[in-house]
Amino acid sequence: MQKRKFESLSFKIISSIILTSVVIIIGIFLSFETINKKAFYNVELQKAKLIVKTIEPLVAVDIYLGMQGKMKSIVKELIKNKDILSVEILKNNKPIYEVKSKNKSKSLFVITHNILQPNSKKKIGTIVLNYSNHNYEQLVSKYTKLLMIMLIILFIISALLSIYIKNILKPLRKIARLLQDFSPEKKLQIKPMKEDNEISLILSALNEMQEKIFDFASKQKDINAYLEKEVDSKTVELRKQLFIDDLTQLPNRRKLFNDIANSKNDRALLILNIDDFKEINDFYGQSVGDYILIEFAKELQYLLKNEKEIMLSRLSGDEFAVFFQHKPSEKSFMRVINNLTKEIEKMVFEYEHSEIFIRVTIGATMDSNEMLEKADIALKLAKEHKKYFLLYDKKFNVKKQYKENMEWVQKIKSAINDDRIVPYFQPIFDATTQKAVSYECLIRLIDTDGSVISPYKFLTIAQKSKLYPQLTQIMLEKSCQYFEHRDTTFSVNLSINDILDVDMVNYIQKCIKKHNVNNKIVFEILETEGINNYVEVSSFILSMKQLGCKISIDDFGSGYSNFEHILKLDIDYIKIDGSLIKNLETDINAQIVVETIVDFAKKLNLITIAEFVHNQAVFEKVKLLDIERVQGFYLGEPDKGIPTDVDAFA
Amino acid sequence: MIRIFLFFILFVQSLFGYNYDSLLLKADSSIFPKIMLMDKKIKNKLIDNKIIYTIVYDERDYETALDVKEYIENTFKKYMNGYPYAVDLVKFSQLSVNTEASALYVLKSSTENIKKAANIARQKGIISFSYDINNLKYDLLFSLIIENSTILYLNKEYLHTNNIDFVDSLLSMVRFIGKNSI
Numbered sequence: 001m002q003k004r005k006f007e008s009l010s011f012k013i014i015s016s017i018i019l020t021s022v023v024i025i026i027g028i029f030l031s032f033e034t035i036n037k038k039a040f041y042n043v044e045l046q047k048a049k050l051i052v053k054t055i056e057p058l059v060a061v062d063i064y065l066g067m068q069g070k071m072k073s074i075v076k077e078l079i080k081n082k083d084i085l086s087v088e089i090l091k092n093n094k095p096i097y098e099v100k101s102k103n104k105s106k107s108l109f110v111i112t113h114n115i116l117q118p119n120s121k122k123k124i125g126t127i128v129l130n131y132s133n134h135n136y137e138q139l140v141s142k143y144t145k146l147l148m149i150m151l152i153i154l155f156i157i158s159a160l161l162s163i164y165i166k167n168i169l170k171p172l173r174k175i176a177r178l179l180q181d182f183s184p185e186k187k188l189q190i191k192p193m194k195e196d197n198e199i200s201l202i203l204s205a206l207n208e209m210q211e212k213i214f215d216f217a218s219k220q221k222d223i224n225a226y227l228e229k230e231v232d233s234k235t236v237e238l239r240k241q242l243f244i245d246d247l248t249q250l251p252n253r254r255k256l257f258n259d260i261a262n263s264k265n266d267r268a269l270l271i272l273n274i275d276d277f278k279e280i281n282d283f284y285g286q287s288v289g290d291y292i293l294i295e296f297a298k299e300l301q302y303l304l305k306n307e308k309e310i311m312l313s314r315l316s317g318d319e320f321a322v323f324f325q326h327k328p329s330e331k332s333f334m335r336v337i338n339n340l341t342k343e344i345e346k347m348v349f350e351y352e353h354s355e356i357f358i359r360v361t362i363g364a365t366m367d368s369n370e371m372l373e374k375a376d377i378a379l380k381l382a383k384e385h386k387k388y389f390l391l392y393d394k395k396f397n398v399k400k401q402y403k404e405n406m407e408w409v410q411k412i413k414s415a416i417n418d419d420r421i422v423p424y425f426q427p428i429f430d431a432t433t434q435k436a437v438s439y440e441c442l443i444r445l446i447d448t449d450g451s452v453i454s455p456y457k458f459l460t461i462a463q464k465s466k467l468y469p470q471l472t473q474i475m476l477e478k479s480c481q482y483f484e485h486r487d488t489t490f491s492v493n494l495s496i497n498d499i500l501d502v503d504m505v506n507y508i509q510k511c512i513k514k515h516n517v518n519n520k521i522v523f524e525i526l527e528t529e530g531i532n533n534y535v536e537v538s539s540f541i542l543s544m545k546q547l548g549c550k551i552s553i554d555d556f557g558s559g560y561s562n563f564e565h566i567l568k569l570d571i572d573y574i575k576i577d578g579s580l581i582k583n584l585e586t587d588i589n590a591q592i593v594v595e596t597i598v599d600f601a602k603k604l605n606l607i608t609i610a611e612f613v614h615n616q617a618v619f620e621k622v623k624l625l626d627i628e629r630v631q632g633f634y635l636g637e638p639d640k641g642i643p644t645d646v647d648a649f650a
Numbered sequence: 651m652i653r654i655f656l657f658f659i660l661f662v663q664s665l666f667g668y669n670y671d672s673l674l675l676k677a678d679s680s681i682f683p684k685i686m687l688m689d690k691k692i693k694n695k696l697i698d699n700k701i702i703y704t705i706v707y708d709e710r711d712y713e714t715a716l717d718v719k720e721y722i723e724n725t726f727k728k729y730m731n732g733y734p735y736a737v738d739l740v741k742f743s744q745l746s747v748n749t750e751a752s753a754l755y756v757l758k759s760s761t762e763n764i765k766k767a768a769n770i771a772r773q774k775g776i777i778s779f780s781y782d783i784n785n786l787k788y789d790l791l792f793s794l795i796i797e798n799s800t801i802l803y804l805n806k807e808y809l810h811t812n813n814i815d816f817v818d819s820l821l822s823m824v825r826f827i828g829k830n831s832i
Contacts, residue, residue: 057819061688065681069799070823118688118817120731 010169014162021154028150032143040139045109048131051078052113056127060115063091063125075099085130089115093126105132171199175206182210184217247290248297251313256321259311260371266327268364269371270337271379272300272344275359277318284351292349292356293318303343307336321375327366337362337389365392408461412445416467420446421474423482424638425490428609428631431623438489438522440631441479442638443471463497472498473507480515486642491522491552496533499525499540509547518548524575527556527566534565545570552609557597567604574601576627578612584625585617594625602626668758670714670781677796678755679721682779685792685802686753687731690815695752695776701735704751706742706767708759715739715757745770753777756790764788775813787829803827 055074062071075087079099085108086100108130115125171193178188190207193200243255251259260267274280274296281289297312300320304310309325328336341362349356363379365371374392381398382390415421424444427436445453462468476492483490498504512518523544525537541551552573553566557580566574576597580590594610601608610622613632622630683703686692695701703722707715719737728734740749742763753776756767764780768789771778780790786805791814793803806826 057817058822061817061819061823064688065684065800065802067681067800067802067823117731118819119690119692120687122731 009172010162010166013165013169014158017161017165018158021158025147025151025154029147032147036143037140040136040143041133044131044133044136045111047083047135048109048111048129049113051081051084051131052111052127052129056113056115057118059089059127060124061118063089063096063115064117068097072097083132083135085132086128087130088128090126090128091115091124096125103132105134107133107137109133172202175199175203179206184213184220187214245314248294248314250297250301250320251311253313253315256311256313256315256323257372259323259325263325265325265368267368267371268324268327268333268366269375270322270324270340270362270364271315271372271375272320272322272340272360272362273379273383274318275361275383277358280356280358284354284356288351288356291351292358295349296320296347296358299343299347300340303340304336310336321372327368330366333364333366337364341388360388362389363392364389367392367394405461405464408458409465409467411447412458412462412465412467412471414448415445416470416474420448421471422446422640423475423479424452424640425482425642426631426638427636427642428491428629429635431628431630436488436636436642437629438491439483439642440491440524440638441475441482441493443475443493444638444640463495468495468497469501469504472504473511476508476511480511480517480521483517483520484515488642489520489522489550490517491524493524493554496526496537500533500536505540505543509543512547512549522550522552522573524552524554527553527558527577534568538569541569541571557593563600571606573607573609573629575609575611581610581612581618581622581632582614584610585621591621591625594627598625598627668708668711668714670711670758672717674781674794674796675714675718676721677794677800678779678781679718680725681794681800681802682753682755682792683722683726683730683735685779685816685820686777687733688817688820689777690817691813692733692752694813696733697750697752699734701730701733701752702738702750703730703735703753703755704738704740704749705755705757706740706745706759706763707757708763709741709743711757711759712739718755718757742766747773751776753779755779755781756785757781758785761788764790772808777814778808783827786827789829801825805829 055078058074059071062068062074071089075089075097076099078084078087079101082101082103084101085103085105086098088098089096109132111127111129111131113127113129114123115127116122117124175190178190182188187210190203190210192203192207243251243258245252260269274292277289277292280292293314297314297320300312300322304312304322311323311325313321313323315321322336322340324333341360344358344360347358349358361379361382363375363377363382365374365378367374377396377398378390378392381396382388412421422444423441425439426442428438428440429435430437443455443459445455445458447453459468459471462471472494479490479492494508498508512521525541544551550572551570552575553569553571554575555577556566556574558577574597576594580587580594580597584590584594598608607629608627609629609631610627611631613619613622613630614634616634618632619630619634686701686703689695692701705715705718716739719739722737726735735752738751740751742759745767747770749770751771751774754767754771756764756778758781759767764785765788768778768785771791772789777792778790780786780793783793783795783803786793786803789805789808791805791808795801795803802824804821804824804826806828809826
C-alpha cells in the first residue's frame with residue numbers, strides 16, 4: 001500500500017514540484033552565498049577604497065607641500081561619514097594625523113592606501129582607513145530574510161499545488177478503484193464527468209471498452225462452453241482408445257498393465273498365443289486374420305463369462321491375456337486352462353465356405369511379481385518345446401540365459417566395431433599327396449583380452465540378433481582379401497539366410513569381382529538348409545557357377561540326405577558330416593553310410609571331403625574308403641594365417 | 651622736512667632694495683618648486699634635461715635672490731623630484747624670451763618689469779611665481795600668503811595656458827583669483 005502510494009502519479013507530480021522548488025531555493029541560496037554576499041562585500045569594500053582614493057591626492061598635495069592644515073580639514077570632513085570609523089595618516093611610517101569616529105563597529109574593513117607624491121609615483125605616506133561593514137551585514141540580513149520569505153512562499157505554493165493536483169487526479173483514483181472490481185460478466189457503473197477534460201475522455205473510452213469486452217466475453221463464454229463439451233467428449237473417446245483395443249473391443253495391453261500395477265493381491269496370469277497366426281494372415285489375408293481375432297475374442301469372452309474376477313485383454317496381434325485378479329487355487333487355475341484349451345480346439349471359424357481351425361499355446365504364471373515377463377517366458381518355452389501349455393517355474397533360469405545372450409550381443413557388436421572379427425584358416429589336404437589343396441575360412445571373435453572365441457559360442461546369438469549378415473560380410477571381405485594374391489583355393493560358409501538375402505548375394509558377387517577370386521572361392525552350403533529351400537539355393541549356385549566359383553555341400557549325411565536334390569544341384573564337393581567321420585574306425589554303420597556317399601559322389605564326379613579327422617586311425621580309414629580330401633585337427637588346426645613354405649601335414 | 655624724509659626713504663629704498671618677509675621667502679622657496687613639479691608637462695620644460703628655476707630680481711634685490719637660491723639648494727639637494735636642477739638669477743633688465751627657464755620666480759619690482767616677466771613667462775609657456783600676491787594682477791600665475799595657514803593663490807585667467815597642466819588635486823586646494831579681485 002505504502003509502495004503504491006509512492007508510485008502514484010499524484011505523488012510523482014507533487015514530489016517533482018517540491019523537488020524543483022527545493023532545487024530552485026538551494027540554487028538561489030547558493031548563488032546568494034557565492035555571488036551576492038561577495039558582491040555586497042565588494043560594494044562596501046569598493047566604497048571604502050573609493051573614499052581613500054578620493055582623498056589620497058588631496059592629502060598627497062598637502063603632505064607634499066607641507067600644508068597639513070588643509071589635510072586635517074579634509075579628514076575631519078571625512079570622519080563625519082558614519083561608516084568611517086577612523087582615518088590615520090602616516091608619513092615615513094609615523095602617524096602624523098589620526099581621527100577616530102564615535103561610532104563603533106565590531107566588523108570593519110581596514111583599507112591601507114599609499115600616498116603618492118603628486119605627478120610622481122614616489123610614496124610619501126600612507127592612509128589607513130577603518131570602514132564599518134555595517135552596511136554589508138545589514139544587506140546580508142535583509143537578503144536572508146527575503147530568502148526565508150521566498151522559501152515559505154514556495155512551500156505554501158507547493159502545498160497548495162499538491163492539494164490542487166491531488167484534487168485533479170482524484171477522479172483517476174476513483175476510476176482505478178472501480179476497475180479493481182471489473183469482470184467481463186459484470187458491467188461497472190462509471191458516471192460521466194461534467195468537465196470536458198482528459199479524464200472525461202478516459203471515462204468515455206472506458207465505457208466503450210467495457211461494452212466491447214462485455215460483448216466479447218459473452219461470445220467467448222458460449223465458445224468456451226462448446227469447447228468444454230467437445231473436450232469432455234474427446235477425453236472420453238481418447239480414454240476409451242487408450243485402454244480399449246480397436247479391433248476386438250477388449251481391454252488392451254495398457255489396461256492390463258494398469259490393472260496389474262493397481263492390484264495389490266496375489267494374482268495369476270495366462271498368455272494365449274494363436275499358433276502360426278502369421279500363416280493364416282498370409283494365406284487368407286489380413287481381413288480374415290482380423291475377423292478371426294474378433295471372433296476369437298468373442299469366444300474367449302463367452303468362455304470366461306462365468307469366471308469371477310478374471311479380465312480378458314488383447315496384448316498384441318495374436319496374443320491374449322487372462323488376468324486373475326485374485327490368485328486361484330492351482331486346481332481351479334488348471335481347470336480354466338484345460339477348459340480353454342479344450343474349447344479352443346473345438347472352435348471353427350468359417351470364412352467363404354472355408355473352415356479355419358486354430359491352436360493356441362499358453363504360458364502361465366501364478367507368481368505375482370513380474371507376471372507379464374514370466375508368463376511370456378513360459379509361453380516362449382512352451383513354443384520351443386512344442387507344448388500347448390507351460391506354467392512358469394523359477395527353475396527355468398531363463399533370465400540368466402537372456403542376460404548372457406544380451407551380453408554376447410553387446411560383445412559381438414563391439415567386436416564388429418573394433419574390427420575383432422577375423423577369419424582363421426584350416427587346411428584341407430589331398431589324401432594321396434598329403435598336400436594342402438584348399439583352406440576353409442572359419443570365423444573367430446578375438447576377445448578384448450586377446451583370447452580367441454569359437455563360433456559355436458556366438459554364432460547362434462548372432463543369427464537371432466540379426467548381426468549375422470554383418471559377420472558374413474566381414475568374413476567374405478577379409479577372406480577374399482587374404483587369398484587375393486595367394487595361389488590356392490579357399491572355402492567360405494554361407495547360411496541359407498545369406499543365400500535368401502538378395503542384398504547379401506549382390507554383396508558376394510561384388511566382393512568376388514573386387515578381389516578377383518572367382519576361380520579360387522568355394523561356397524560351403526549346409527545340406528539340410530539347402531534341401532528346404534531348393535529353388536533359391538539352385539538359383540544361387542547357378543549364378544555363382546557362372547562366375548566360376550565352386551560349390552560344396554557341407555555336413556552331408558547329417559540329416560536326411562536327398563540324393564535326388566543333390567543330383568539336380570550343380571555342385572563340386574561333398575563334405576561328409578563330422579558325426580559320420582569321428583567314429584569311422586569303429587562305427588560299422590558310419591562306414592557303410594560314408595562308403596555309399598563316396599560311391600555316389602564318384603559316380604557324379606564329385607570330390608569328397610572328410611572333416612573331423614582327429615586321429616591317425618580315422619585318417620587311415622578315410623584313405624581306405626577312397627575319400628579324396630581330408631580336414632581335421634589331426635592334420636591341421638585353424639590358424640590366423642596359412643604357411644607359405646609348408647604345404648603337407650607332418 | 652617732510653620732502654627730505656620722503657627722499658631719504660626713497661634713497662634708502664633704492665640703495666637697500668625692497669623689503670621681504672623672510673618667512674614668506676622660505677615658504678615660497680619650499681612650496682613653489684614643488685608646485686612647478688606638479689605640472690604634468692614639466693618634461694617639456696626641461697632644458698638639457700635639467701630644471702632651471704629662474705629667480706628674476708631687481709638689481710638691488712640681488713642678496714635676497716641669492717638667499718632664495720641658497721635656501722632652495724639647501725632644501726632640494728641637487729635634484730628636484732629626480733630631475734637635476736639649477737637655480738639661475740636673472741635681472742629684470744636681462745630677462746628676455748631667450749632666457750633659459752623652466753619656471754620664473756619673480757621678486758618685487760616695478761609694474762613694468764613685472765608685466766615684462768609675466769609676458770615672457772606666458773610666451774615661453776612656463777609657470778610664473780610671484781613673491782607679491784598683488785603682482786598676480788599683472789598676469790603672474792602663482793603666489794601665496796601666510797595667515798593662520800598657508801594659502802595658495804592661482805591666477806585663474808592665466809590657468810589655461812597651453813603648456814601648463816597641473817595635477818587635479820592641486821587645483822582643489824588653491825584659491826583662484828582674478829585680476830579684478832586683487
